[in-house]
Amino acid sequence: xxxxxxxxxxxxxxxxxxxxxxxxxxxxxxxxxxxxxxxxxxxxxxxxxxxxxxxxxxxxxxxxxxxxxxxxxxxxxxxxxxxxxxxxxxxxxxxxxxxxxxxxxxxxxxxxxxxxxxxxxxxxxxxxxxxxxxxxxxxxxxxxxxxxxxxxxxxxxxxxxxxxxxxxxxxxxxxxxxxxxxxxxxxxxxxxxxxxxxxxxxxxxxxxxxxxxxxxxxxxxxxxxxxxxxxxxxxxxxxxxxxxxxxxxxxxxxxxxxxxxxxxxxxxxxxxxxxxxxxxxxxxxxxxxxxxxxxxxxxxxxxxxxxxxxxxxxxxxxxxxxxxxxxxxxxxxxxxxxxxxxxxxxxxxxxxxxxxxxxxxxxxxxxxxxxxxxxxxxxxxxxxxxxxxxxxxxxxxxxxxxxxxxxxxxxxxxxxxxxxxxxxxxxxxxxxxxxxxxxxxxxxxxxxxxxxxxxxxxxxxxxxxxxxxxxxxxxxxxxxxxxxxxxxxxxxxxxxxxxxxxxxxxxxxxxxxxxxxxxxxxxxxxxxxxxxxxxxxxxxxxxxxxxxxxxxxxxxxxxxxxxxxxxxxxxxxxxxxxxxxxxxxxxxxxxxxxxxxxxxxxxxxxxxxxxxxxxxxxxxxxxxxxxxxxxxxxxxxxxxxxxxxxxxxxxxxxxxxxxxxxxxxxxxxxxxxxxxxxxxxxxxxxxxxxxxxxxxxxxxxxxxxxxxxxxxxxxxxxxxxxxxxxxxxxxxxxxxxxxxxxxxxxxxxxxxxxxxxxxxxxxxxxxxxxxxxxxxxxxxxxxxxxxxxxxxxxxxxxxxxxxxxxxxxxxxxxxxxxxxxxxxxxxxxxxxxxxxxxxxxxxxxxxxxxxxxxxxxxxx
Numbered sequence: 087x088x089x090x091x092x093x094x095x096x097x098x099x100x101x102x103x104x105x106x107x108x109x110x111x112x113x114x115x116x117x118x119x120x121x122x123x124x125x126x127x128x129x130x131x132x133x134x135x136x137x138x139x140x141x142x143x144x145x146x147x148x149x150x151x152x153x154x155x156x157x158x159x160x161x162x163x164x165x166x167x168x169x170x171x172x173x174x175x176x177x178x179x180x181x182x183x184x185x186x187x188x189x190x191x192x193x194x195x196x197x198x199x200x201x202x203x204x205x206x207x208x209x210x211x212x213x214x215x216x217x218x219x220x221x222x223x224x225x226x227x228x229x230x231x232x233x234x235x236x237x238x239x240x241x242x243x244x245x246x247x248x249x250x251x252x253x254x255x256x257x258x259x260x261x262x263x264x265x266x267x268x269x270x271x272x273x274x275x276x277x278x279x280x281x282x283x284x285x286x287x288x289x290x291x292x293x294x295x296x297x298x299x300x301x302x303x304x305x306x307x308x309x310x311x312x313x314x315x316x317x318x319x320x321x322x323x324x325x326x327x328x329x330x331x332x333x334x335x336x337x338x339x340x341x342x343x344x345x346x347x348x349x350x351x352x353x354x355x356x357x358x359x360x361x362x363x364x365x366x367x368x369x370x371x372x373x374x375x376x377x378x379x380x381x382x383x384x385x386x387x388x389x390x391x392x393x394x395x396x397x398x399x400x401x402x403x404x405x406x407x408x409x410x411x412x413x414x415x416x417x418x419x420x421x422x423x424x425x426x427x428x429x430x431x432x433x434x435x436x437x438x439x440x441x442x443x444x445x446x447x448x449x450x451x452x453x454x455x456x457x458x459x460x461x462x463x464x465x466x467x468x469x470x471x472x473x474x475x476x477x478x479x480x481x482x483x484x485x486x487x488x489x490x491x492x493x494x495x496x497x498x499x500x501x502x503x504x505x506x507x508x509x510x511x512x513x514x515x516x517x518x519x520x521x522x523x524x525x526x527x528x529x530x531x532x533x534x535x536x537x538x539x540x541x542x543x544x545x546x547x548x549x550x551x552x553x554x555x556x557x558x559x560x561x562x563x564x565x566x567x568x569x570x571x572x573x574x575x576x577x578x579x580x581x582x583x584x585x586x587x588x589x590x591x592x593x594x595x596x597x598x599x600x601x602x603x604x605x606x607x608x609x610x611x612x613x614x615x616x617x618x619x620x621x622x623x624x625x626x627x628x629x630x631x632x633x634x635x636x637x638x639x640x641x642x643x644x645x646x647x648x649x650x651x652x653x654x655x656x657x658x659x660x661x662x663x664x665x666x667x668x669x670x671x672x673x674x675x676x677x678x679x680x681x682x683x684x685x686x687x688x689x690x691x692x693x694x695x696x697x698x699x700x701x702x703x704x705x706x707x708x709x710x711x712x713x714x715x716x717x718x719x720x721x722x723x724x725x726x727x728x729x730x731x732x733x734x735x736x737x738x739x740x741x742x743x744x745x746x747x748x749x750x751x752x753x754x755x756x757x758x759x760x761x762x763x764x765x766x767x768x769x770x771x772x773x774x775x776x777x778x779x780x781x782x783x784x785x786x787x788x789x790x791x792x793x794x795x796x797x798x799x800x801x802x803x804x805x806x807x808x809x810x811x812x813x814x815x816x817x818x819x820x821x822x823x824x825x826x827x828x829x830x831x832x833x834x835x836x837x838x839x840x841x842x843x844x845x846x847x848x849x850x851x852x853x854x855x856x857x858x859x860x861x862x863x864x865x866x867x868x869x870x871x872x873x874x875x876x877x878x879x880x881x882x883x884x885x886x887x888x889x890x891x892x893x894x895x896x897x898x899x900x901x902x903x904x905x906x907x908x909x910x911x912x913x914x915x916x917x918x919x920x921x922x923x924x925x926x927x928x929x930x931x932x933x934x935x936x937x938x939x940x941x942x943x944x945x946x
Contacts, residue, residue, distance in 0.1 A: 092192060092193075092885070092886040093886045093889060095188075095191055095192045095886070096192050096889055096890065097889065099188035099191050100181075100185050100188045100192065100890070100893075101889070101893060103184050103188070104180065104181055104184050107180060107184065107253075107265070108177060108180060110261070110265065111176070111180060111265045111268075112124065112173075114262070114266055114269055122169040122170065123173065125170075126170055126173055126174070126900065128150070128154055129150050129154075129900050130896075130899060130900050132146060132149060132150040132153070133899050133900050133903045136149060136903075137842040137843070137899075138842075140842075140845060142845075142906075143843070143846070143902075143903045143904075143906035143907040143910065144907045144911070146903055146907075147163075147167070147904070147907045151163050160923075164926060164927075164930065167907075167908075167930065168930065168933065170900060170901070170904060171901060171904060171930070171933050171934055171937065172273075174897065174898060174900060174901045175273050175936055175937040176273075177897050178897060178898065178937050178940050178941045179242060179245070179249075179268060179940075180249070180265070180268070181893065181894065181897060181941075182246055182682075182940070183245075183249035183250050183253060184249075184253055186246065186250045186685060186686050187249070187250045187251075187253040187254045188253075189688045189689045189692070190688045190692075192886060193692055195688070195691075195692060198699075199656060199695065199700070200692065200695045200699065201303065201307065201310075201695050201699075204217070204699050204702050205311060207707065208706065211707075213706055214311075216706055217311065217702065217706060218311060220701075220702065220705050220706060221311065221317065221319065222317060222319050223319060223669055224321065224669055224670065224698075224702075224705070225319070225320065225321060225322070225323055225669070225670040225671070226321065226322050226323075226670070226671045226672075226694060226697045226698055226701070227323045227324065227325050227641075227671070227672040227673075228322075228324065228325065228673060228674075228675045228684070228694070229324070229327060229444065229641075229672065229673065229674045230288045230291065230292075230324075230325070230326055230328075230674075230675055230676070230680060231327040231328070231331065231674045231675070231676040232281065232284035232285070232287075232327060232328040232331070232676070239272075239273065239287075240286075240287055240290065241271050242268070242271060242273060243287075243290065245264055245268050246681075246685075247294075247686075248260075248264055249261065249264050249265075249268075250686060252264060273936060280337060280342070281328055281335065281337055281338045281342050281346070282328075282329065282342050282345055282346060284329075285326070285328035285342075285346040285349060286349065288326070288328055288680070289326075289350065289353050289440075291680060291684060291685070292324065292350075292353060292440055293353050293356075295684060295685065295687055296324060296684070296690060297354075297357050297432070297436070298687050299687050299690040299691040299694060300322045300324075300435060300694065301428060301431060301432050301435065302691060303321070303322060303691060303694055303695060303698070304317075304320075304321060304322065305427075305428060305431060307321065320435050322694060323441075323442065323526075324440065324441035325441055325442050325672070325674075326346075326350065326441040326442065326444065327443075327444055327446065328346060329342050329343050329345070329346030329347075330343055330346065330443045330444050330445045330528065331444065331445075332445070332446060332451075332508070333447055333451075339508070340496075340508065340511040340512050340514075340515045343443070343445070343515050343519075343528075344515055344518065344519070346443060347443055347515075347519040347522065347523055347527055348393060348394045348522075350439060350440040350441055350443065350523065350527075351394040351438055351439065351440065351522065351523050351527075352388075352389050352390075352391075352394040354436050354438065354440035355385050355388045355389035355396060356385075356389040357432070357436075358385050358403075358432065358433065359385035359386045359389050361429045361432070362378060362381050362382040362385055363382055364425075365378050365382075365426065365429065366378045366379060368422045368425060369410065369414075369422060369426075372417075373413040373417055374410045374413050374418075377406050377409060380398075381403065381407070384396055384397055384403075385398075393522075394522070395522075400433070400437055400438050400524060403433060404430065404434070407429060407430045407433065408430070410426055411423065411426050411427070411430065414426065437523070437524050437526060438522075438524050438527070439523040439524050439526045439527040442526050442527065442530060443519065443527060443528045444528075444530045444531075444532055445512055445516060445528060445530065445531050446531075446532040446533075446534060446564075447509065447512075447531075447533065447534065447545070448533075448534040449533050449534060449535045449536055449544070451505050451509070452509070452533065452544040452545060452548075453544070454505050454506075455506045455509045455510075455544075456471070456475070456544055457476075458499060458501070458504055458505070458506030458507075459471060459494070459548075459551065460472075460473060460475060462494070462499060465498075466498070470490050470491075470492050471490060471547075472486070480538070480539070483540055484540065484580070484584065486547075487540060487544060487546065488543060488546070488547070488584055488585075488587060489586065490547050490550060491550045491551065491555055492550070492552075492553070493551075493552070494510055494551045494552050495510070496510045496511035496514065509548060510548065510551075510552060513549055515528070516528045516529075516531075517552075520558065525558050529558055529559050530559065530560045530562055530599070531545050531549070531559050531560070531561055531562065532563075532564055532601055533545055533561070533562065533563050533564060534564045534566065534603075535564070535566060535567075536563035536564055536565055536570065536574075536577065537573065537577075538573075538577060539577050539581055539584075541577075542561055542563045542581055543584075543587070545561060546561050546590070549561075556590075556593055557590070558593075560594060560597075560598075561590075562599045562600065562601050562641065563578075563600055563601065564601040564602070564603055564643065565577075565600070565601070565602055565603070565623065566610070566643075567610040567611070568610055568611035568615060568616065568619050571619040571620060571622075571623040572619070574623050574626075575623070575626040575627055575630050578598070578600070578630055578631070579630050582598075582630070582631070582634040583634070591636060595637075596635060596636055596637060597636070597638075597639060598636050598637070598638050599638075599639045599641055599672070600627060600638060600639070600640055600641065601640075601641040601642070601643060602623060602641070602642055609777075609782050609783075611730050611733065611734070612729050612730055612733030612734070612794075612797060613733075613794060613795055613796060613797065613799060613828075613832060614725055614726045614729035614730070614798060614802060615726045615729055615733070615798075618722060618723070618725075618726035619726070621662075621666075621824060624640055624662070624667075627640075628665060628667045629665070631667065632667075637667065637669065638667045639667070639669065639670040639672060640666075640667065640668075640670075641672035641674075642672065642674070643673075643674050644673045644674055644675070656693075656697060656699065657700070657823060657826075657827040657830075658700075658824070658827050659671050659697065659700035659701060659704060660699070660700040660703040660704050660708060660823065661704070661708075661822070661823030661826075661827055662704050662824070663704070663708075663713040663714070663824075664713060668704050668705065671697050671701055677780075677939075708823075714822060714824075715821065717814070717817070718817065718822060721806075721814045721815065721818045722818060724802075725802040725803070725806075725818075726802075728798070728801060729798030729799060730798065732797070732798040732802065732863075733797055736797060736798075736859065736863075739856060739859070741852070741853055741855075742856075744852075744853075745853055745856050746782075746785055748852075748853075749789070749844075749847060749850075749853055749909070750785040750786070750789050751784075751785055751788045751789075751905070751909070751931060751935060752785040754928070754931050754932045755781040755784060755785070755935070787838070787938075787939075788902075788905065788935065788938055789844055790838070790839050790840035790841070790843045790902060791841065791844065791860055791864070792835040792836070792838055792839045793860060794835075795831070795834070795835025795836070796832050796835050796839075796863070796864065796867045797860070797863050797867075798863070799867045799870070799871070800864075800866030800868070800869070800870050800871075801863065801866060803815055803867075803871070803873075803874060804866055804870055812873070812874075815874050816874060819874050819875070829871055829874065830875075830881075830883070830884075832867070832871065833871055833875075833880045833881050834881065834887075834891070836864065836867060836868050836871065836880055837881050837888060837891055838891060838895065839864060840899075840902075841861050841864060843903070843906055844857065844906065848861070868880065894941040898937055898941040901934050901937045901938055901941075902934075902938060904930065904934055905930075905931055905934035905935075905938070908927045908928075908930035908931045909927075909931055911923075911927040912927045912928055912931065915927065
């Protein structure tokens with residue numbers, strides 16, 4: 087059958103439908119406001135024309151009111167601008183729902199990167215046995231995090247889901263009802279969510295999306311690649327951070343950690359119960375009916391009990407399902423066997439834990455905890471850790487940390503506010519969760535800002551000090567900054583060569599997980615250097631791990647945008663080469679990336695299959711092909727160094743922090759109430775060390791400048807053009823999928839930039855020169871990227887994605903205009919006495935953040 091090009095499918099099934107349903111949406115009266123819908127398209131037209139004529143946002147807003155309203159008061163104007171904001175937020179939701187509904191049409195669900203494609207390609211290359219062997223040891227682990235990059239409340243998520251279905255069915259009556267509901271449903275959160283609120287919101291995706299999609303993928307692999315036999319490997323595991331991620335979040339308590347673990351368990355028990363209830367309607371014959379009734383009853387009682395306690399152990403549940411299976415095969419012609427196997431597979435995949443609740447804390451906090459433990463030891467008189475510990479040599483400190491054991495209780499810490507009590511209680515909570523949910527319930531402890539071996543060994547010592555002599559916990563260092571990444575191989579060699587830590591690894595199957603963070607790396611060293619430092623660190627960590635016979639697994643701290651390691655992740659993982667261990671793909675998924683990539687069963691299945699395909703491609707189809715030659719490596723190193731030096735010089739500019747503070751929306755992120763975590767790691771004066779990556783990257787995105795996704799790239803490439811050696815860059819681009827993916831992701835950041843929005847800043851006395859530096863590098867990067875790729879326009883190879891970005895950017899252009907107008911008014915009013923007007927415009931800036939964040943889908 088003839089299949090239209092992807093761009094045509096997008097235009098027909100997304101853009102055209104959006105125009106139709108948006109026209110309907112704009113005619114609906116909300117809260118008795120009938121003019122807003124008719125005025126908004128006119129405002130959009132004025133914005134588009136105004137920026138073409140180099141007008142600033144305030145001039146555009148004023149021109150609109152002069153043209154279409156009869157001498158309105160400032161209050162009338164602001165009221166209408168706030169109503170525009172409300173409409174545009176909902177237009178973004180409508181576009182999301184339409185794009186989600188069209189996902190299986192726009193994307194080829196059997197095309198490149200899908201399981202069917204993997205099967206056909208391996209068969210054509212006679213690689214079936216190799217594929218099966220690889221799938222018995224390969225895993226994908228998406229870990230959902232609650233980082234504040236999405237604001238949709240649960241009610242809006244429900245509307246999106248229902249709109250998705252109504253649009254797929256072309257149910258105009260239902261669509262109109264849902265659009266009316268959307269218009270009246272509040273988006274703005276008056277209070278910040280708690281970590282438990284965040285956890286409950288994200289568990290919705292596990293229950294309504296991942297539970298079904300993961301099972302379908304597993305069943306397809308089992309039936310089509312293993313001929314129905316047991317795979318012996320889950321292939322997909324789920325991770326979870328809300329309620330366990332303490333790094334910089336004082337609102338995560340031990341009680342919340344335990345509540346989240348209970349919620350995860352009760353959710354999976356309820357999912358099993360619903361499946362068992364359906365099975366009971368089918369398994370009505372002798373030998374199985376009583377057993378399925380027992381299972382159903384036990385699952386229900388466990389799901390609704392306060393502590394999610396179930397009398398039926400996990401092994402007993404599996405045993406009963408296997409017993410049913412045998413009866414069906416031997417006595418009932420395998421009737422409904424497929425349905426029983428489906429539930430059995432889910433039980434094997436999700437256990438009683440559903441997802442692993444990771445515990446994370448910053449290494450700096452652990453140093454404080456260690457001081458508190460020393461004080462407790464001194465008080466007890468046992469001196470497990472000597473009072474002069476911090477004065478000892480590295481070797482002596484490591485000796486103490488690896489040998490110490492004890493039986494510390496959280497109650498021994500005097501201070502209720504200190505981190506010692508919180509950290510020790512969280513370790514005891516991990517024990518409790520493992521007893522309730524199984525070992526996978528909470529068996530990973532992640533240490534942010536790991537810099538030295540002690541960063542890793544301190545929490546290892548804490549575990550053993552809590553009476554856990556042989557902890558069933560993976561200790562996971564997180565190397566984030568460029569210096570930390572450079573030091574990481576030496577840190578790990580010190581740990582691997584330590585006999586006590588080595589014994590711990592042997593008990594954990596000689597496996598070591600290492601987390602590498604893109605976010606702070608990009609903030610610290612710029613786009614190219616951050617990505618190259620991680621790539622290089624992975625190679626060096628793989629080499630040192632192989633020397634010690636340790637199987638290393640890399641866990642990537644990826645955000646949505648390219649500036650935080652996002653973008654085309656599938657291509658990235660397929661490009662790593664044989665010098666980087668790639669037996670597992672572990673990555674964080676956060677914010678709008680959860681809803682855009684995993685928000686529906688279709689998109690979730692497709693994107694999980696793409697990740698599996700990336701691992702297969704790297705191991706089987708591209709094995710050994712993606713290793714850089716010496717010449718290409720030299721070019722990559724030089725590009726990264728030039729880019730790094732360019733970015734560091736830019737970052738050292740005296741206007742860098744003041745520009746973000748005064749000209750961007752940075753300080754307003756904390757007011758949005760979209761996440762429980764503060765935007766800074768501490769209460770000290772703002773600097774790049776304590777500023778979190780999300781508000782940092784997000785503020786550049788709101789300005790439509792996207793600095794972290796391209797700054798330094800243009801200068802690095804231009805250097806080769808000026809030397810007459812641009813062919814070296816072309817060669818690297820043609821030879822390396824890794825480099826090609828980096829540049830294509832950077833093009834996405836450039837595509838989402840719109841400097842006309844802030845062009846007025848070049849006339850600013852304080853920041854004009856600084857704005858010009860950014861704009862020059864943008865133009866340089868765009869010019870050089872087009873030259874190296876041979877494209878005539880950015881993202882030429884992804885026309886449908888480009889069209890989606892352009893459509894979203896057009897929707898929020900009025901919103902961006904309002905935001906910049908409000909920021910300009912704030913700057914005018916800041917030193918005056920009219921606090922009421924100032925508050926009004928600051929509220930306008932904050933309210934305008936939401937739609938912009940969501941329209942970007944990955945905030946860059």
